[in-house]
Amino acid sequence: MFARSVSFxxxxxxxxxxxxxxxxxxxxxxxxxxxxxxxxxxxxxxGADAVGISVWDSQENAETYARSAYAGVLKALEPVIEGxxxxxxxxxxxxxxxxxxxxxxx
Numbered sequence: 001m002f003a004r005s006v007s008f009x010x011x012x013x014x015x016x017x018x019x020x021x022x023x024x025x026x027x028x029x030x031x032x033x034x035x036x037x038x039x040x041x042x043x044x045x046x047g048a049d050a051v052g053i054s055v056w057d058s059q060e061n062a063e064t065y066a067r068s069a070y071a072g073v074l075k076a077l078e079p080v081i082e083g084x085x086x087x088x089x090x091x092x093x094x095x096x097x098x099x100x101x102x103x104x105x106x
Contacts, residue, residue, distance in 0.1 A: 001037065001092035002059040004066070006085045008050045014080040015047030022052070025076040029069050030054060035061025055092065062089065 010018055022041055030036045035057040043050045056062035066087070074085070 001095060002056045002062045003090045003092050004054045004056070004062050005088045005090065006052045006054075007088075008052070008077070008085050009082045010043070010047055010050055011080055011082050013047070015043045015050070018050055018077070018080045019043065021077055021080060026052075026073050029073055029076075030065075033061070033065045033069060036065070055095075059089070059091070 008018070019041070022039070027039055030039055037055040037057055039052060039054050041050060041052045054062070054065075056065070074081075
């Protein structure tokens with residue numbers, strides 16, 4: 001598995017709208033992408049920043065998303081973010097997600 005971590009600076013008072021946009025605009029896009037497994041998002045206690053972590057079945061599929069649909073995701077989040085999000089990529093070394101997903105499919 002492979003993960004993309006995207007760190008955002010949020011505009012003041014926009015944390016709730018960020019969360020809503022993830023639900024209505026971002027996650028539906030991710031679900032259509034080949035190899036997408038899961039999305040988890042975190043918002044800081046005072047709503048100044050957020051992190052989104054998407055999990056993918058392979059680095060190739062994550063990179064395909066980064067070259068294509070990611071630009072549209074950023075456009076959807078423009079009203080609530082400031083600056084340029086910081087993207088980092090990781091090979092997943094430990095996870096309970098894949099075990100949970102395997103049990104659900106059994």
